[in-house]
Amino acid sequence: MRELSLNILDIACNCVTAKASLVEITVDEDTSAHTLSVVIADNGCGMDEETLNKVQDPFYTTRTTRKVGLGIPLFKMSAEMCGGSFKIESEKGVGTTVYADYKTDNIDFVPLGDMVSSIITLATMNKATDVFYRQVLNGKEIIFDTREIKKILGDDVPIDQPEIIQWMRGYLEELIESLNGGVS
Amino acid sequence: MKSLEELKAIREKTLANMHVRDDSSDVIRVVVGMATCGIAAGARPVLNGFVDEVAKRNLGEKVSVSQTGCIGICQFEPVVEVFVPGQEKVTYVKMTEEKVAKVVCDHLVNGNVVTEYTIGAMAK
Numbered sequence: 001m002r003e004l005s006l007n008i009l010d011i012a013c014n015c016v017t018a019k020a021s022l023v024e025i026t027v028d029e030d031t032s033a034h035t036l037s038v039v040i041a042d043n044g045c046g047m048d049e050e051t052l053n054k055v056q057d058p059f060y061t062t063r064t065t066r067k068v069g070l071g072i073p074l075f076k077m078s079a080e081m082c083g084g085s086f087k088i089e090s091e092k093g094v095g096t097t098v099y100a101d102y103k104t105d106n107i108d109f110v111p112l113g114d115m116v117s118s119i120i121t122l123a124t125m126n127k128a129t130d131v132f133y134r135q136v137l138n139g140k141e142i143i144f145d146t147r148e149i150k151k152i153l154g155d156d157v158p159i160d161q162p163e164i165i166q167w168m169r170g171y172l173e174e175l176i177e178s179l180n181g182g183v184s
Numbered sequence: 185m186k187s188l189e190e191l192k193a194i195r196e197k198t199l200a201n202m203h204v205r206d207d208s209s210d211v212i213r214v215v216v217g218m219a220t221c222g223i224a225a226g227a228r229p230v231l232n233g234f235v236d237e238v239a240k241r242n243l244g245e246k247v248s249v250s251q252t253g254c255i256g257i258c259q260f261e262p263v264v265e266v267f268v269p270g271q272e273k274v275t276y277v278k279m280t281e282e283k284v285a286k287v288v289c290d291h292l293v294n295g296n297v298v299t300e301y302t303i304g305a306m307a308k
Contacts, residue, residue: 152192165235
């Protein structure tokens, strides 16, 4: 994966598959400490301990179309190859949380990339799954919450209408730009 | 600066333009594979490309764009399946943002399959 945002999208797709009603994603970067942390938490079906122990193995997957499952192993690798760390916690019936910490001054750190596309893709993937996205840069934060958006849209305008998607893209782009001091 | 206030106005406009799909059997379905294999190969810009083209050409009534998991042909990702009611499924492989515009114009609008992008042409 060429961008961390793609790994994040990939892992968060699993939350949708796990029938989560809410996915919470936090990206917290501290430029002076050269650290970036990613937390992806869902309230989906969760995993038992046996499954949890197996998911980091690339040769384990629940799917039947092929024999490998690379999502979690690739995400783990992205953190560990730049001197960071990775952790996954899950409880059956409660949900799953994935933590990845990165060292941004390491040469193998993969840039965050286009988070706007990942979050919007996720927000429109399944109408039953809400997305709460929080991005923090040196203590300053922005929040994007599809529950707020859906409250305004009401029951008669679905969130995956093309006009709404385009508005959400622009809205989130501006939020992230404001974090970077107006520079995209 | 965009605000949630502004969304209220967009909502009204969208609602006015929205037509109820009274007969969903008429709708062309575009399905983009978005598993690890698809995402790593570049499915995200392909999906966004379809959403943008459909919005730009005002095809929202006639075309639905959705996502699915791994279709099982990872070496051909990004894979896009097009279901036109009453016709055989068409599988486009190794899709790019550039190919999306042609598929939307030729296939979705004008009904001509872009044969050179299909799995049949690629697997030869």
